[in-house]
Amino acid sequence: MAMAVVMLVDDEVPFVETMTKRLTKRNLAILSAFSGAEALEKLKTQKNVDVVVLDVKMPGMDGIETLREIKRAHPLVEVVMLTGHATVETAIEGMKLGAFDYLMKPCEVEVLMAKVEEAKLKKGAHEQKILEARLKEIIGRGRG
Amino acid sequence: MAPEVSTKNRLANGGYYRSLTRNMILTVIVVSLSPLILISSLIGVQFHTSYQEKVMDHLQEIVRKHKQNIDSFLNERLANVAMLVRVHSLKRLSSEAFLKEALSLFREEYGGVFVDLGLVDEHGVQVAYAGPFELKRANYADAEWFKRAIRSPFHISDVFLGLRGLPHFIITVRPVGARWLLRATIDFVAFNSLVEATQLGKTGSAFIVNHNGDFQTRPRFEAAFSRELLTGFLSRKTVEERVAVFENDDPTGRTFLYLMTPLKNGQWILVFMQAKNDAFVDLYRARRWAFVILLLGGLGIAGTSVLLSRRMVQRIARADREKEMLNEQVIEAGKLASVGELAAGIAHEINNPMAIMVEEAGWIEDLLQEEEFEEGAHIDEFKRAVKQIKTQGKRCKEITHKLLSFARKTDPKVVMVQLNDLVEEIVALCEQRAKYSNIHISMNLMPDLPTIHASPSEMQQVLLNLINNAVDAMEKSGGNIDITTRVDGAIVVLDVGDTGPGIPQSNLARIFDPFFTTKAVGKGTGLGLSICYGIIHKIGGEISVNSAVGMGAVFHIRVPIPKIDGKKATSRS
Numbered sequence: 001m002a003m004a005v006v007m008l009v010d011d012e013v014p015f016v017e018t019m020t021k022r023l024t025k026r027n028l029a030i031l032s033a034f035s036g037a038e039a040l041e042k043l044k045t046q047k048n049v050d051v052v053v054l055d056v057k058m059p060g061m062d063g064i065e066t067l068r069e070i071k072r073a074h075p076l077v078e079v080v081m082l083t084g085h086a087t088v089e090t091a092i093e094g095m096k097l098g099a100f101d102y103l104m105k106p107c108e109v110e111v112l113m114a115k116v117e118e119a120k121l122k123k124g125a126h127e128q129k130i131l132e133a134r135l136k137e138i139i140g141r142g143r144g
Numbered sequence: 145m146a147p148e149v150s151t152k153n154r155l156a157n158g159g160y161y162r163s164l165t166r167n168m169i170l171t172v173i174v175v176s177l178s179p180l181i182l183i184s185s186l187i188g189v190q191f192h193t194s195y196q197e198k199v200m201d202h203l204q205e206i207v208r209k210h211k212q213n214i215d216s217f218l219n220e221r222l223a224n225v226a227m228l229v230r231v232h233s234l235k236r237l238s239s240e241a242f243l244k245e246a247l248s249l250f251r252e253e254y255g256g257v258f259v260d261l262g263l264v265d266e267h268g269v270q271v272a273y274a275g276p277f278e279l280k281r282a283n284y285a286d287a288e289w290f291k292r293a294i295r296s297p298f299h300i301s302d303v304f305l306g307l308r309g310l311p312h313f314i315i316t317v318r319p320v321g322a323r324w325l326l327r328a329t330i331d332f333v334a335f336n337s338l339v340e341a342t343q344l345g346k347t348g349s350a351f352i353v354n355h356n357g358d359f360q361t362r363p364r365f366e367a368a369f370s371r372e373l374l375t376g377f378l379s380r381k382t383v384e385e386r387v388a389v390f391e392n393d394d395p396t397g398r399t400f401l402y403l404m405t406p407l408k409n410g411q412w413i414l415v416f417m418q419a420k421n422d423a424f425v426d427l428y429r430a431r432r433w434a435f436v437i438l439l440l441g442g443l444g445i446a447g448t449s450v451l452l453s454r455r456m457v458q459r460i461a462r463a464d465r466e467k468e469m470l471n472e473q474v475i476e477a478g479k480l481a482s483v484g485e486l487a488a489g490i491a492h493e494i495n496n497p498m499a500i501m502v503e504e505a506g507w508i509e510d511l512l513q514e515e516e517f518e519e520g521a522h523i524d525e526f527k528r529a530v531k532q533i534k535t536q537g538k539r540c541k542e543i544t545h546k547l548l549s550f551a552r553k554t555d556p557k558v559v560m561v562q563l564n565d566l567v568e569e570i571v572a573l574c575e576q577r578a579k580y581s582n583i584h585i586s587m588n589l590m591p592d593l594p595t596i597h598a599s600p601s602e603m604q605q606v607l608l609n610l611i612n613n614a615v616d617a618m619e620k621s622g623g624n625i626d627i628t629t630r631v632d633g634a635i636v637v638l639d640v641g642d643t644g645p646g647i648p649q650s651n652l653a654r655i656f657d658p659f660f661t662t663k664a665v666g667k668g669t670g671l672g673l674s675i676c677y678g679i680i681h682k683i684g685g686e687i688s689v690n691s692a693v694g695m696g697a698v699f700h701i702r703v704p705i706p707k708i709d710g711k712k713a714t715s716r717s
Binding site: 012014015018019021022025084104105106108109 | 492495496498499500501502503504506507510537538541545
């Protein structure tokens with residue numbers, strides 16, 4: 001079974017393809033999208049996505065916009081930003097909007113792997129907490 | 145660009161400046177000397193003419209006066225003798241005792257002018273005589289003067305030697321109707337000295353000649369007087385009072401001036417002669433001095449113009465050089481900006497392909513780890529090559545990232561920034577790294593520093609770059625970094641100084657150029673300072689550096705305080 005389900009979003013097709021191969025080899029399940037809109041579309045059907053690796057600079061719907069939409073529709077999905085720019089502002093804005101972290105392109109695949117794992121753990125922890133909260137709620141209800 | 149090219153050409157060959165110098169010198173000399181020469185020659189000619197006239201007038205006046213003196217001398221002596229004749233009878237005059245008395249009276253009165261007195265009868269025999277010579281009974285019947293004197297009531301003879309063998313002349317008076325006459329001898333020496341009293345300068349002297357050209361007094365320069373002059377003078381029907389002027393060269397070549405006027409009713413001629421250069425000695429001296437002054441003045445003007453022109457042209461050359469440098473700086477600044485834009489564009493386009501290349505290399509690396517390749521002969525070499533591709537890709541990434549921040553197209557937010565806060569923040573970030581290199585960072589921040597319009601992140605980048613550079617420079621030696629903020633007029637100044645090895649003069653001009661670096665290959669991109677340059681210029685400020693080898697370096701950043709809310713900003717902080 002795959003370690004995590006990751007969606008790669010970038011307008012650069014060769015980049016996405018190579019990353020898909022490399023990450024698949026590292027035991028990740030990869031979904032790919034070549035624009036923000038496509039990513040949102042796929043997320044609607046693919047409920048098991050853990051982490052989205054999102055390029056900031058894309059034509060049409062850009063990374064920040066896509067991030068906002070993802071977080072709005074799927075608050076639990078973690079997003080790791082990939083930027084070509086060394087713009088601190090964009091990164092900070094992304095973090096404010098709830099991105100898990102950001103990485104500079106091109107990045108080491110190991111670094112990306114590590115980030116994805118962390119994100120997945122965080123997501124797991126979140127889900128766990130939600131689960132526990134639910135349990136508490138149910139138990140509390142039962143007691144009450 | 146044309147003026148720059150011409151300036152460059154000027155600087156390239158010194159010919160332009162040489163001809164400029166020459167033209168300036170010539171212009172100054174011509175302009176200042178020509179009026180000087182014109183005026184001095186004009187005045188010179190005028191002065192020459194009027195001075196000559198003045199001298200001639202003066203000489204004529206002297207001669208006229210002299211003529212009067214001599215005429216009156218002769219007339220007076222004549223009157224003396226006439227008086228004797230008129231007052232006393234023949235009988236008394238015939239008495240030698242009386243004559244002696246009269247002579248001594250005359251001598252007493254007129255100081256030796258009268259030599260003797262004698263009474264001569266109609267036959268030319270001196271019947272009575274008083275004087276130093278034994279001339280009683282002397283017979284003058286054949287003497288020239290007697291022949292003339294016996295016919296006229298008065299006579300003044302020419303100078304002659306006579307019986308006594310000494311030069312003298314005689315005054316005779318014959319009463320109307322009488323058959324005798326009284327004669328008086330006038331001392332030649334006394335008369336001569338009267339005439340000779342007219343001496344001027346070195347050569348000016350007067351003498352008297354009769355119509356035949358015989359000298360009646362002793363001239364100082366006998367040879368100089370020629371008889372032609374006399375005939376020339378006599379041929380003119382000169383009026384009694386007129387003084388005639390002649391010029392004549394003497395045998396030695398000297399030019400003499402002659403002034404002649406008739407004396408004694410035209411029987412004698414008073415001649416005054418003087419060498420021309422002596423008569424006009426003052427004029428010639430003045431002319432010599434004027435010439436010397438003109439010459440010295442001309443030399444002075446020429447020298448001054450050469451000196452001044454040289455200095456002026458040197459100054460122009462220096463100004464041209466400075467202008468040239470300034471032009472280069474302006475071009476450099478423009479180049480810097482356009483290079484920045486270009487670089488950003490290129491960096492952006494390159495970044496994505498670069499990412500893909502690195503990923504593909506990574507994919508190859510992944511595949512190499514699979515078992516079937518483990519046995520390959522060159523497996524290690526493949527691994528090394530892929531790793532190298534990844535390393536170089538990372539290097540490219542660094543460059544492109546820096547290039548992108550050097551000239552970003554999207555303007556970062558500009559807000560009011562308190563520089564002091566940023567400095568403290570960045571110093572806190574850098575202190576750890578500095579400490580490892582034994583570098584101490586000290587801050588000297590002006591309290592209540594006015595805020596400026598800038599992007600905080602960009603200002604942080606500038607500060608970080610400057611501090612990092614300083615730390616890099618002193619990584620091995622250690623030292624101090626001194627950060628100062630202050631206000632200079634309407635400008636906030638931030639200085640970052642270090643005690644590092646300094647920047648060589650040759651590098652100072654290029655230090656803000658993109659890709660200029662002194663760091664080892666792969667260590668620095670040469671973009672740090674050009675990024676700073678771009679950022680500071682974008683907010684209307686200036687960045688400059690002062691440094692010398694061994695003296696450390698100080699970077700100055702000057703940012704204007706915004707005008708409108710400057711006061712508000714100050715009071716708020």
